[in-house]
Amino acid sequence: MKLSRLIRLLAALCILTITVGGCMWLAHARANHGSSSKLQVVASFYPMAEFARQIGGNNIQVTQLVKPGTEPHDYDPSPQDIAAVYKANVLVYNGAGLERWADKIQSEVRSRHIVAVRASDGIQLKTADPSDIDNQSPTDPHVWMDPMLAIKEVSAIKNGLIAADPTHQATYTVNAERYTKQLQILDADFHSGLTTCQSHNIVTSHQAFGYLAAEYGLQATGIAGLSPDSEPSPEKLAQITDFVTQHHVGYIFFETLVSPKLAQTIARETQAQTIAFNPLEGLTDDEIAQGKNYISVQKDNLRALRTALHCT
Numbered sequence: 001m002k003l004s005r006l007i008r009l010l011a012a013l014c015i016l017t018i019t020v021g022g023c024m025w026l027a028h029a030r031a032n033h034g035s036s037s038k039l040q041v042v043a044s045f046y047p048m049a050e051f052a053r054q055i056g057g058n059n060i061q062v063t064q065l066v067k068p069g070t071e072p073h074d075y076d077p078s079p080q081d082i083a084a085v086y087k088a089n090v091l092v093y094n095g096a097g098l099e100r101w102a103d104k105i106q107s108e109v110r111s112r113h114i115v116a117v118r119a120s121d122g123i124q125l126k127t128a129d130p131s132d133i134d135n136q137s138p139t140d141p142h143v144w145m146d147p148m149l150a151i152k153e154v155s156a157i158k159n160g161l162i163a164a165d166p167t168h169q170a171t172y173t174v175n176a177e178r179y180t181k182q183l184q185i186l187d188a189d190f191h192s193g194l195t196t197c198q199s200h201n202i203v204t205s206h207q208a209f210g211y212l213a214a215e216y217g218l219q220a221t222g223i224a225g226l227s228p229d230s231e232p233s234p235e236k237l238a239q240i241t242d243f244v245t246q247h248h249v250g251y252i253f254f255e256t257l258v259s260p261k262l263a264q265t266i267a268r269e270t271q272a273q274t275i276a277f278n279p280l281e282g283l284t285d286d287e288i289a290q291g292k293n294y295i296s297v298q299k300d301n302l303r304a305l306r307t308a309l310h311c312t
């Protein structure tokens with residue numbers, strides 16, 4: 001039974017019987033989980049929050065921990081953020097090495113009967129390049145970038161919402177099916193849009209496109225490693241510059257949430273141009289104001305790829 005229903009039931013019981021113990025429990029439950037009747041969901045960063053909102057609709061209230069305009073790799077939760085997690089009914093995070101803080105609080109989360117969804121569970125993860133010294137995870141976390149893997153994450157989140165709130169199972173199932181269809185169309189657009197291209201080499205700000213590249217037959221090279229704040233060595237920069245020149249890479253991709261300086265430097269040295277490519281680790285306030293979302297940004301990404309790879 002969803003906790004809010006249980007609380008309403010107990011409230012009725014309190015009025016009927018004035019059971020002091022039950023009323024005290026009720027006060028505690030409301031203090032713990034808020035008085036809203038909506039299922040309280042805390043999501044770590046943008047794609048997790050967006051997928052949860054698409055599935056949960058009006059039945060859930062989503063709190064996103066990593067705020068707009070910031071990227072999640074170097075995010076550390078504040079004590080208030082952890083308190084928000086402990087007040088929630090459901091915690092949604094990507095896993096695969098991205099939110100190590102969430103793995104660390106699992107026993108506490110379990111003891112508070114919070115449903116934890118690690119959305120990448122069950123997905124075959126890519127191992128990190130051992131030379132990527134600043135990356136602290138053995139796996140590449142960027143699974144959400146591949147629409148087909150995003151579908152798997154949507155399914156995991158749907159199952160978590162149903163486990164916490166089985167009364168709305170039908171709604172969560174229908175919403176997840178509808179969103180999955182949109183992701184399948186997006187996948188088909190990527191396949192057809194990238195069929196006839198002159199090149200398949202992309203050079204990006206950080207190595208966020210491994211899963212997307214594998215799905216659509218591209219070769220992705222990150223200037224930085226799996227984390228955008230990992231500084232490439234002068235040797236690595238020289239290698240990338242040589243690669244760009246040898247393979248006539250015409251465009252270097254930069255990101256909105258990461259300084260474009262390295263991308264610009266390589267572009268300048270190789271007479272390439274720069275073009276935006278969004279790893280969807282967070283939207284900016286401007287992007288949110290423009291109504292952008294996971295699907296629309298991925299369509300922008302596909303347009304950028306088609307320009308950069310000279311697709312017809």
Ligand SMILES: [Zn+2]
Pocket residue numbers: 073142206207208226227228279281
């Ligand atoms: Zn990343």
